[in-house]
Amino acid sequence: MHGFSRTAPQSFKRQWAATLDKAGTQSHLPRGRQAHGSIARTGYEEDRFMANTLLQMYGKCGSAQDARLVFDTIATPNAFSFTMMLVAYAENGHLFLARGFFDMIQNPSVICYNAILAAYTRFKKMASAEGLFQKMEARDVTSWNTMVSGYAQTGHLARARYTFQSMELDGIAPNEVSFVTVLDVCSSGRDVRMIQSRLGDWERDDGDGDESPKIGNALIVALGRFSQIDRAESIFLAMPRKNVVSDSSAGMIAAMAAEFPQSLLVGNAILSFYSKLGDLELARSVFRAMPTRDTISFNAMIAGHAQNGRSLDALFFAREMRIEGIAPDSASFTSILWACGHAGLLREGWMEFVGMGADFEIAPGVEHFACVADLLGRGGRVAEAEELVQSMPFEPDYVSWTGLLDACRSDSDRERARDAAQQMRALRPEKSSPYVLALF
Template identity: 30%
Template sequence: MIDGYVRVGKLSEASNLLNMMPFKDVVAQTALINGYVQRMKMDEAHHIFREISTPDVVCWNTMISGYVQCGIMDEALELFMRMPKKDVVSWNTMIAGYAQDGQMDKALRFFHEMVKKNRVSWNSVISGFIQNGFYVEALQHFKMMRKEGKDPDWSTFACALSGCANLAALQVGTQLHNLLLKSGHIIDIFAGNALITMYARCGRILTARQVFDEMVSVDLVSWNSLIAGHALNGYAKAAISIFQEMKKNGVAPDEVTFIGLLSACSHAGMVDDGLELFYSMSRDYPITPVAEHYACVVDLLGRAGRLGEALKLVKGMPIKANAGIWGSLLGACRMHKNPEVANVAAEKLFEFEPHTTSNYVLLSNIHAEAGSWGEVERVRVLMKERGVWKQPARSWIEIKNEVRSFSSDDSTEPRAAEVFMVLRVLNAQMRNIGHMSDSSLLDCG
């Protein structure tokens, strides 16, 4: 009865029924706890939990999972440490919780302390690396997983392919595709969508389309991935054609669809098409434009040199402009050398991201190219006052099926001396043929 009330969301009735029971059992109490957890009412759940003299493993895990879902990792850890007998679910919950909270160091510590890891354990840590931008580490752990004899499932493959997509690691991604073909997971829609994205981001748009066509079934994510892939590779007209094909197949677009379409039009300079698509969102579909759509339109107008229209659009928006919108406008100012609008965009951008170095560098470069050295100095002083400094960028390269990462002035690289020597030679050659102007070297470093 209690479980039935919980299933239909009648927690008050379930609580009353539990209180009427002369002898409360842990199963009934856990059922009510689970109901509170699902609705993120952890105070109520904890109250029931304290009344249980000897909670079983399921009860402990339900409480820990509840705190994890609410992002209260300190409470989750306290219960985990008190738990007399931890099972693999307990460990996996903590790993996933720390990963979702961005604490990959702690997630990895729990992962390594586990005596028996299952596929969920591996998937939790691999997906955690992907969520937090550690793509190389994700691929390394995928490789370790297979070495330890654990078979990846569609979720593992999807995460690994996402890592390849973000690193543009085509060779590794192709190897994963071959593994998918051998394992039979290629029929899975999630893995198929990940393949489309991977090939598209690696510039293999025809292969991405082939994967799409060979999928047994596709969903909206599949269509959106294909549209975004064509947009990324500069095939704006093809992206719009796919959009028309999608509608003919009875698939309704969503917000993500239009982000891909607007991005395609922006990069191709198709201003009129882009504006028509933007206005069609609320006119032809029940879709209200959000900040990402406005950022695309600002970029669309900005790339076309229509900075006045872009600024007018931003000021007249029904929603508050965010960092992405002001960043798009600032980038357009660099392209069309407009320091006046750049100052307006930068000041707003600094309010959202006061410690993001690239924003200051971009503004400084705009003024440097305009010869406004006083403004360049003003930006330098502003950076110093706010404690902002340039951080070395990090890049990745795929060599012989292995992804390597490096940063500027990275002396830990075994062949660093050789790398710097080659760079100096290339630098000299570029100067000799005029591919490096003085202004291109100006920054705030």
């Protein structure tokens, strides 16, 4: 280590802090290193503010090794220095080093705790995360969100909901991320069926009975339409928050919309929820009422309609997306090609496939090739489908061969069907169904 002998002028700090922040935000390591070299040549690399900013940049760019080299030059690291080094380790998968560094810090801040919590949950080490969470003397909304997300990602949905409900009992108000995370829980398995059941209860309710489910279900219907947000919000604000949140998954969605009526993040989460649920009318209502829409919004509508047998509607939203000047991404094209295949639109599907690279500079992935192979097969062009699967610049996956097998069966092409079945069995030897299907 060496001492700090030069202090950079404020104008210098502002200029290079902005450059390093941009490099970090874009995860552009070469640009960050280039900036570091320029700073070093001025001699102001020895300024602790600049060193800390470099630390933060390298962490965001995924280079914990570069971050540690910078840290080791700091003669008197401050709390921010230790925190940024810890975050660099934790966010880049160096869990052992992160925990060791954490244990070196006296009186670690909530930011330090949250960095380790996030690392534990990312690697699905929920027992370690729980132990650390229980030791925290002070928790913020990020701490709770991390635990809720961790439980959800490891399949502990009931625990995720319980933790969400416990957050407010601890005096922490949920934010957008909290609600979006819980909505993902709601749209998984049993919770989706719960929403459907509660909506049915509301339709059958004649005004009598327990108030709690009535209120929750009335809110979900009103807020599901999203355009009635003002009335729904007034109802919501008149109720104790804990009653809405603890009532049901329906209440959680209601709370989301009332708390963040202008939030694109929340709007997209609700939109995706209804699309997954298959309630396309509610999804359309949400979509049309959203003040702003982005690629995620349109992808939810395209995928939701395509997966529910409404391919032409899916393609309508794909066209509307472009009319609004919103560029499709890789996920958009997967749904678009899938919709073209199920609508029998061979020419349109092929044009979309070609346009991915030509118009949007998106390299087709194995899922896109699989969709086109399925499209050709459904159009009776089985030989071309087989050629595409065999010539794609990837190893064909199980789904690709499944689509070809289905096409062969429809075209009564037993020889190709057997070849496809053999490929499928090689990929998943535990499955016998491909061979059975190939015989018919």
